[in-house]
Amino acid sequence: MQPTFYNTMARAKEAFAPADGATVRMYTCGPTVHDFAHIGNFRAYVFEDLLRRFLKSCGWEVVQVMNLTDVDDKTIRKSRAAGLPLRTYTKTFSDAFFADLDALRIERAEYYPAATDHVPDMIALIQRLIDKGFAYRSDDGSVYFGIDRYDAYGRLARVDKSGLRPGARVAQDEYEKESLADFALWKAWDETDGDVVWDAPWGRGRPGWHIECSAMSMRYLGESFDIHTGGQDNIFPHHEDEIAQSEAATGKPFARFWLHCAHLVVDGRKMSKSLGNFFTLRDLREKGWSGREIRYGLLSTHYRQGLNFTFDSLGAARSALQRLDEFRGRLASAAGAAAPGPLPSWAQASPALFHDALADDLNISAALGVLFDLVHVGNRAVDSGDAKPADAAAVVALLDSWDRVLGVLAPGEEAADDAAVELARLRDEARKARNWAEADRLRGELAARGWVVQDTAQGAKLKRK
Numbered sequence: 001m002q003p004t005f006y007n008t009m010a011r012a013k014e015a016f017a018p019a020d021g022a023t024v025r026m027y028t029c030g031p032t033v034h035d036f037a038h039i040g041n042f043r044a045y046v047f048e049d050l051l052r053r054f055l056k057s058c059g060w061e062v063v064q065v066m067n068l069t070d071v072d073d074k075t076i077r078k079s080r081a082a083g084l085p086l087r088t089y090t091k092t093f094s095d096a097f098f099a100d101l102d103a104l105r106i107e108r109a110e111y112y113p114a115a116t117d118h119v120p121d122m123i124a125l126i127q128r129l130i131d132k133g134f135a136y137r138s139d140d141g142s143v144y145f146g147i148d149r150y151d152a153y154g155r156l157a158r159v160d161k162s163g164l165r166p167g168a169r170v171a172q173d174e175y176e177k178e179s180l181a182d183f184a185l186w187k188a189w190d191e192t193d194g195d196v197v198w199d200a201p202w203g204r205g206r207p208g209w210h211i212e213c214s215a216m217s218m219r220y221l222g223e224s225f226d227i228h229t230g231g232q233d234n235i236f237p238h239h240e241d242e243i244a245q246s247e248a249a250t251g252k253p254f255a256r257f258w259l260h261c262a263h264l265v266v267d268g269r270k271m272s273k274s275l276g277n278f279f280t281l282r283d284l285r286e287k288g289w290s291g292r293e294i295r296y297g298l299l300s301t302h303y304r305q306g307l308n309f310t311f312d313s314l315g316a317a318r319s320a321l322q323r324l325d326e327f328r329g330r331l332a333s334a335a336g337a338a339a340p341g342p343l344p345s346w347a348q349a350s351p352a353l354f355h356d357a358l359a360d361d362l363n364i365s366a367a368l369g370v371l372f373d374l375v376h377v378g379n380r381a382v383d384s385g386d387a388k389p390a391d392a393a394a395v396v397a398l399l400d401s402w403d404r405v406l407g408v409l410a411p412g413e414e415a416a417d418d419a420a421v422e423l424a425r426l427r428d429e430a431r432k433a434r435n436w437a438e439a440d441r442l443r444g445e446l447a448a449r450g451w452v453v454q455d456t457a458q459g460a461k462l463k464r465k
């Protein structure tokens with residue numbers, strides 16, 4: 001079945017295939033590396049990972065670009081407060097981001113362009129917009145996009161342009177629909193920018209956030225590409241402004257499909273840094289939740305449905321995974337060394353049902369329903385002795401193929417988080433000093449965080465309980 005995805009541009013599900021029939025070109029707005037990403041951000045990245053893996057399972061190649069926003073209002077403000085050069089400051093958080101992706105089993109995109117490496121592309125794009133009359137220089141040397149010069153402005157977010165105040169401008173990267181105005185493509189240098197500055201034909205300064213994504217997506221994917229994604233907060237102004245800049249400059253359609261995930265919420269409010277109601281991945285891992293459990297928790301609600309974060313839902317993820325691990329273990333022992341045969345009758349319908357569920361706008365609840373139905377009938381077949389070794393091996397192979405899409409089924413190893421590694425190091429030291437009481441205390445602390453210590457010839461190793 002050909003997939004359909006809900007295209008925010010159309011406010012409807014539409015049948016999807018890549019424009020060239022073979023390779024899906026996809027741009028995913030990445031992290032602003034001013035701090036550790038919170039699990040709300042990771043809801044977006046896990047949704048995009050499911051999308052990517054599913055598209056591959058349909059037989060298409062995927063070229064995915066995820067940018068790193070390493071220069072914007074926030075990164076500059078915080079690096080200055082920390083007294084560090086911008087690049088030094090952001091590197092800590094981009095390194096942490098990649099470690100977090102691994103813990104959540106998020107596949108690597110093909111490209112992770114950093115904004116600061118692409119400023120010449122942004123300058124060239126702004127110049128094109130000035131040359132075509134869509135952008136203008138303001139008195140202070142900034143450059144703004146004139147939204148009344150571009151008739152199609154507002155299609156994605158369906159903004160009401162009736163209240164537009166001619167000439168009104170907004171310099172910040174983030175603003176509300178009510179503040180609809182010409183937005184900054186280039187921000188003239190002022191003292192709050194410190195040494196973060198580039199030369200442009202119209203004056204010194206730095207790019208605005210929106211132009212970064214237009215320039216980097218077109219650099220790696222071409223002027224028109226298949227899918228652009230983000231969280232729903234990106235619809236306005238970020239994606240609206242990206243479309244305006246890109247289509248005004250090229251005269252071509254920008255992205256064909258726009259997919260947005262609903263927010264991870266806490267007590268009904270979006271999880272965000274500014275509200276202070278957030279957990280980073282690190283916070284949760286230090287409380288003993290594994291990356292795999294957190295991934296399951298983020299993945300198992302449909303991406304367009306609000307996801308309320310609770311520890312109960314993480315507990316449910318843990319139980320679901322235990323059930324799946326148990327099933328897989330039973331099948332593996334029933335299979336022994338047998339090679340997979342054809343799927344047994346009780347599993348034959350499952351592959352198509354699983355695919356069709358996800359092909360319906362990534363209906364994960366239906367896909368997990370197919371999985372748990374298989375667990376149910378499979379357990380019965382093993383109980384009654386009906387599952388021959390070759391049958392069981394075939395179902396294990398089916399689970400492996402599903403896991404290339406879900407990324408949660410294989411128990412697998414998990415790298416310990418920094419805090420656990422530090423506790424293990426302290427325990428090693430205590431043991432060397434023959435301070436057994438302290439070593440035991442540290443072992444207990446690690447256990448409370450979900451880690452078992454195994455002493456090997458190469459030193460202590462941490463394993464998930």
Ligand code: AMP
Pocket residue numbers: 029030031032033040041042043044229230231232233234261262263264265270271272
């Ligand atoms: P930022 O680093 O703020 O630019 O956000 C990175 C990505 O996370 C964007 O795609 C946002 O839309 C997304 N995002 C931010 N907060 C949440 C949330 N609470 N739930 C889901 N996605 C979010």
Ligand code: ZN
Pocket residue numbers: 028029030213238
């Ligand atoms: Zn973006």
